Every structure is written in structure tokens, then in C-alpha cells.
Amino acid sequence: MAIPKHDELRIPSLNLLLDGRTMKLKDFIEPLSKEFALTEEEINEMYPSGNGHIFYDRISWALSYLNMAGLLDKPARGNYKINSKGIELLKIPGKINTYVDVEVAKRDKNKRTNKNPEIKIIETDDRLTPQEKLYTSFNNIRNSIYDEILTTILSKTPTAFEKLVVLLLQKMGYGGEIKNSGLVTQRSNDGGIDGIIKEDILGFGRINIQAKRYRLDIAIGREEIQKFVGALAVAQSNKGVFITTSYFSRGAIEYVENLFGNTTVVLIDGKDLASYIYDYGLGMQIEQTIEIKKMDTDFWDSMSDEL
CATH class of the missing domain: 3.40.1350.10 (Trna Endonuclease; Chain: A, domain 1)
Incomplete structure (x- = not known):
């Protein structure tokens, strides 16, 4: 079976928390992999760059979106717990993905004058070029880490x-x-x-x-x-x-x-x-470096063209 997308992992993740327990991100790997009948190879499959496991990363994004939509709480860094809104919405699971997408979109548009500038997650658009999609994805990852930084600070003295x-x-x-x-x-x-x-x-x-x-x-x-x-x-x-x-x-x-x-x-x-x-890299680690190259026009133009 193919590795599930992050939106396919939202409802199963909520169900795992329905008993009221608090779970760390890594605790979701085993039960979700069993639910989707993933092989060891699929569970451990890495991105082509070699940095990061695909399944683990998609679980992380699923939990992040559920948290941004107000269905999960984070009592501590890296810990997740379902709240009353999440429990209520699980009664009508068919509406969860739509609800999450709408709430995240509303969060992005909430630019009231007297509010802290929003840390936005932007949905990608099929009309974007591959390069534009890459930059959008980069900014989304960066902004999700901004959220994590502030949440972590609030847990400190x-x-x-x-x-x-x-x-x-x-x-x-x-x-x-x-x-x-x-x-x-x-x-x-x-x-x-x-x-x-x-x-x-x-x-x-x-x-x-x-x-x-x-x-x-x-x-x-x-x-x-x-x-x-x-x-x-x-x-x-x-x-x-x-x-x-x-x-x-x-x-x-x-x-x-x-x-x-x-x-x-x-x-x-x-x-x-x-x-x-x-x-400035305070308390941060570089997880992945992506190198994008373009053709050197001076090099290629210096070569003789075929008549």
C-alpha cells in the first residue's frame, strides 16, 4: 500500500487520541503503520535527498494541521492531546478534512490590525510553477517551525x-x-x-x-x-x-x-x-539542504552552435 498523504492521516490520528491520552509524535508511527498495512520498507522510506522519513514527516504535518484547526492541544512540546472540539467532530468524521482546511484558511486570512502578524500556512496551487511550489513549501515549513518555537518558549519559565x-x-x-x-x-x-x-x-x-x-x-x-x-x-x-x-x-x-x-x-x-x-540559528539545527542549479548561459553560449 502507498504511504498515506497527510490529510489521510488526520482522522486515524484523532481516533488514537480518543481515549484521552497524550501521545508524542513518534508514538503514532506504529499504530498508524498497522492501520495502513505499511511494510517496513514503506515506514522507513526516505526522501530522495536522504534527509527525513516520508511517513514520519506526513504524520507531523497531519498533527500540525489538526492543531492549527483547534482539534488538538499541545500540552508540551511534541505532545498531542485531543480536545472537546476534536471529540465532537469525530462524531461526523466525513466533515473533518473540510473543517480543517477551512479553519487553516481562515487563520491565514485573519490579518486584523491589532493582532500579532499571522504565521501563515499557504495552500499550494496547481497553477504555480514547480519553482513557485518549492518556495511555497519552504515558507510553509519555516512558518510551522515559527509556531513550534513560540509554543516551546511559552512552556519555559x-x-x-x-x-x-x-x-x-x-x-x-x-x-x-x-x-x-x-x-x-x-x-x-x-x-x-x-x-x-x-x-x-x-x-x-x-x-x-x-x-x-x-x-x-x-x-x-x-x-x-x-x-x-x-x-x-x-x-x-x-x-x-x-x-x-x-x-x-x-x-x-x-x-x-x-x-x-x-x-x-x-x-x-x-x-x-x-x-x-x-x-540566526539559536537552538536550531540544519535538517536538510537542497541545492537547485540552473544552466550557466555564458558557458553554453561560448560553445559553437551547429549550423
Whole structure:
């Protein structure tokens, strides 16, 4: 039997969770392979590049779509549990795939002004060229990892988040070659400053950091940014970075845009945070490298054409 597509794995995956247990992604492999009567060869079949098992990857995408549609919860990173909506929809399994596709599409179109910029999964279109489909697939994989990064951060402590953002700014080049350039302040007496990056050896230049590990649907308002600017004034600093896992309200953004004087505040929302972590490779591993080549026209044009 052919390896099932990810949409064919959605309903069987939900059924495995119907007893209320929590399962890791790898726990789905054996029962699903039995359900689809897959051979060992099919279970272990790799992508042509040699990076990644096809069946495992399709299970991962099936679970990801079910989670995005609100039928599965992720109590911890890599763990899945069916929720009340998933249980209810399993009573009419014929509607599940349509429901998932509609909910994911609605999620993509939800671009309200005061919301964290959406991390979008885009459906491929048969009218796209092979190259366009490749780029779309790449962006979908990247955006699904953004979701995973933010979910993982929310499972960590506030102190761990503060250490993470200091490490990230150092990874981005702030602090340069200065030894111990990054510092997480003591929570009991931080004065509204969660971390500091030293820009020079003596510490005359400093970037002060505020880190808020908020749920993705909770906005950072103008008042919190004003408090941070006040904390910068007390610390006699004119540079600040406010980083959150959620998003900034329109009022907060406008306040920063209209700051007077020498004070500069940079806002980094959840999507930007995830993209920086991804791009600078903080806690990331390269899973696969795909090399696409095109013909060198100069080389071929230098050859004599047949008359």
C-alpha cells in the first residue's frame, strides 16, 4: 500500500487520541503503520535527498494541521492531546478534512490590525510553477517551525525567556567580542530592566532589554511601553529593546514611533522573535539542504552552435 498523504492521516490520528491520552509524535508511527498495512520498507522510506522519513514527516504535518484547526492541544512540546472540539467532530468524521482546511484558511486570512502578524500556512496551487511550489513549501515549513518555537518558549519559565533574548541579541552581533557582554538582571530588583547588553568594554554604551513572555493573543499596550521608557530614564540609558512572544497594540506602536529626544526603543513581536531565532540559528539545527542549479548561459553560449 502507498504511504498515506497527510490529510489521510488526520482522522486515524484523532481516533488514537480518543481515549484521552497524550501521545508524542513518534508514538503514532506504529499504530498508524498497522492501520495502513505499511511494510517496513514503506515506514522507513526516505526522501530522495536522504534527509527525513516520508511517513514520519506526513504524520507531523497531519498533527500540525489538526492543531492549527483547534482539534488538538499541545500540552508540551511534541505532545498531542485531543480536545472537546476534536471529540465532537469525530462524531461526523466525513466533515473533518473540510473543517480543517477551512479553519487553516481562515487563520491565514485573519490579518486584523491589532493582532500579532499571522504565521501563515499557504495552500499550494496547481497553477504555480514547480519553482513557485518549492518556495511555497519552504515558507510553509519555516512558518510551522515559527509556531513550534513560540509554543516551546511559552512552556519555559520567564527567567529562561530573559536568558534566551539576551543570547539572541548576542547572536545577532550586539556586544561584539566583549567578554560577558550579556547580563540578565536579578528579578527582585530589576527596575523594569530584564537584561543588558554592553556595547563597549567599560560599559558606557548599553542596550537595555524588557522581555515579556505573554500568551500569543494578549497584546502589549502603550502603558507597558511607557513604563519601559521610564525605566530607561532611571537607568540613564537611551537604547531599549522590548521583546515579546505576543504582539503590540496600535497605541504601543504609535507611542514608540513618536518618541522624542535621544531615546530609541525597538519593538520585537512574536513573529519577528521566531524569525530571528530561526535566521540566526539559536537552538536550531540544519535538517536538510537542497541545492537547485540552473544552466550557466555564458558557458553554453561560448560553445559553437551547429549550423
